[in-house]
Amino acid sequence: MAEAASRAGRAWRGAVLTTRAADLLCALARLFENTAPGERTRLAQWVVLAGLTSLGGVLRFWGLGLVGLHGDEETMAMATAGILDGGLPILPSGMVYPRGLTQLYMMALSVQAFGESEWALRLPSALWGTALIPLAFVAGRRFLRPHWSLALAGAVAFLPDLIVFSQTARMYIMLLAGIAVFMCALFAWERTDRVGWLIAAIGALVISIELHTLAVTCALLFLLPGMLQGNLRKLGSGVLAVAIVVVAYLGIQAWLDSQYPVPPPEYAADFDHQPRQRLAAGKQPFATPFAIALWGAGLAVAFCAVQFTRGLRRPTAARITLAALLAGIVAQLLLFYHVAGLFYLCALVLALRNGGGSVANVYRLAIVALGIATIGLVHASLLAARPGSFVQLVGAMVGQPSVWPYVRIAQFSWGAGLLTAAAIGWSLYRLTLRKPVADYVLLALLAVWIPLIAIGFFVWNMPPRYASASLLPMLICAFAFAQTMFDGLSRWSDVRGKQALYGGALAAALCTVMVIDPRAAAATVNAGYGRHPDHKGAAEFMRRQGLTPEDVVLAEDVLQQTYYLGSVDYWLISRKYSRTYVIHADGAYRDFYTGTEVMSDAARLEALLANAPARVFVIGSGENQHDGRLDMRGAELHRLLEESGRFEVLHVGRDGLTKVWRARNIGRPAAVDRLGRRAPGAAAHADGAEARPAVVPRLDAQPRADSE
Secondary structure, eight states: OHHHHHHHHHHHHHHHHHHHHHHHHHHHHTTEEOOOOOOOOOHHHHHHHHHHHHHHHHHHHTTTTSSOOOTTHHHHHHHHHHHHHHSSOBOTTSOBOOSOHHHHHHHHHHHHHHOSSHHHHHHHHHHHHHHHHHHHHHHHTTTSOHHHHHHHHHHHHHOHHHHHHHTSSSSHHHHHHHHHHHHHHHHHHHHHOOHHHHHHHHHHHHHHHHHOGGGGGGGGGGGHHHHHHTOHHHHHHHHHHHHHHHHHHHHHHHHHHHHSOOOOGGGGTTSOOSOSSOOOGGGSOOOHHHHHHHHHHHHHHHHHHHHHHTTSSOHHHHHHHHHHHHHHHHHHHTTOHHHHHHHHHHHHHHHHHTTTTSHHHHHHHHHHHHHHHHHHHHHHHHHHTSSSOHHHHHHHHHOSSOSHHHHHHHHHOHHHHHHHHHHHHHHHHHHHTTOOEEHHHHHHIIIIIHHHHHHHHHOSOOOGGGGGGGHHHHHHHHHHHHHHHHHHHHHHHTOOHHHHHHHHHHHHHHHHHHHHOHHHHHHHTTOGGGTSOOHHHHHHHHHTTOOOTTOEEEESSHHHHHHHHSOOSEEEOOHHHHTTSEEEETTEEEETTTOOEEEOOHHHHHHHHHHOSSOEEEEOOSSSTTTTTHHHHOHHHHHHHHTSSSEEEEEEOTTSOOEEEEETTOSOOOOOOTTOOOOSSOEEOTTSSEEOOOOOOOOOSOOOOOBO
């Protein structure tokens, strides 16, 4: 009897918990309104989509192979060569390159079919970039009417960064296509409740994670259908899908980590590994009197916050609002303004939603805001007196999580970033009025805002491409909000029928123009060496120099030149930027991708010049030229190369930035190597000396006249 009663009690408690969870989920679902359009896509609209896809394909294939490899393309190219040679993505150093395997094997198939060239290496990216256009249309149809979804497809077709990704032999455009497939399958599961679509969504996201692990930031989207429908069973299925994806991510990440060697800590132990912009509160202590005064001011603001929350209608809401305000004050005093701002925003929305907008409460709220602003001004004044740029000042105040991920995602499209931010702001305002918000805002929260917050906890700054997993959700949210604004304006002006249809099409087209920035798009198409470094031209020039085994070749971009020339003798770069890519092997510090020895200080280069038996060449890089590569080289190496007069410029690339130098008054003129290659090994030379034999050239372009 006792056991039966215990089982009944557990069942009752479980039923109560389930009921409460279902009630909470339904309350959450009531905060959102369903914006899924019921309008079907017409034949004419499918024809327009086909035209946009074709035009986008033309832009992606236009000039696809006209420039040499750049950025990190050569890493993928060398791994592709390893696949063709032995079936595995082996780099010249012997390391297995573990990233983007799906893309690598597609690149290998392309090279096998069309021969080794820049065009063949980039072909998979161009194809996936073209496929992304209709995929974006289908994914956008969950929130957009057909002509607005066509506008989204047009933005994807013409967005400059997506054209660049599609013309680059890297995994980012395929990552975006994988996320688009995932979203299409997820929304189909939401609509039909068929498990097959959920399995397809899981598979698409796992493949995307294999391409780049940052795709895991989209996993929270599995929760969207259950949250919007208030369906506890569907939410449970979404949670299970998130768990499966996270387990897959952990396995993939563990395998990636196992393939990368650990750089020796002594190589650059004197460098600060913390972000330069972040000056944490503990590392920037204020004088004791200032610190006491600031915390005293914080207590005063907290007292005002208590008085303010007493005027709210609901006790529970008042307690939560007070807790958020107090947490924000503490975070602000500790110089975590980003976190403080989030707490203050939550408190403001809760307060205004629960009677905080009355006249008496507005005055109390103004006093709290004045106190918060005063503390901020004092912090800014104290920090401004310290050395550092404005960006460092902002970084010192903002704290972690970093706000740079917000900036980086917006750099893809400032127009889309502003529209998405406006959508979130408008939704917060509607919450204060106790009105439901559009469901696409939940998409922005789960796939844009929360992932960027999470990234900000792990990195201070990053290239925009590391935020690309959130790009498609941001674009969808931007167009959905523009659609909502147009609909509201149409209702206000009482525009109906064909006028509304034509007006909507025009508004959608204008939104596309706003998102893509036509001038930037025009500058991106077939940009050539006006926007890309000429590593290939420098390699072509070096092949004509008749290199002998006694000649010494240093390269600033060791990956590019190793791919094009077979090998170089040294990687010329500062320890600051090489420290994460080196291993200690054979008595020297070497790049772990190519096995090339690192030359990182001017004294060693001076010794090399003093003892060189033959010519010394330095192949420069046209990348990272915002300061003439001063930061990449370090001050001493930069001075020796550019200002000492020890080197003469022999070649300037088609980009006007990539140079080849030769050390002055060193060695003897070398006889021309009949194969024109610098490579390991030995072969008979015309004058009896050993020459550098050639590896199969990776230069498909014809020699050109050089600027010397």
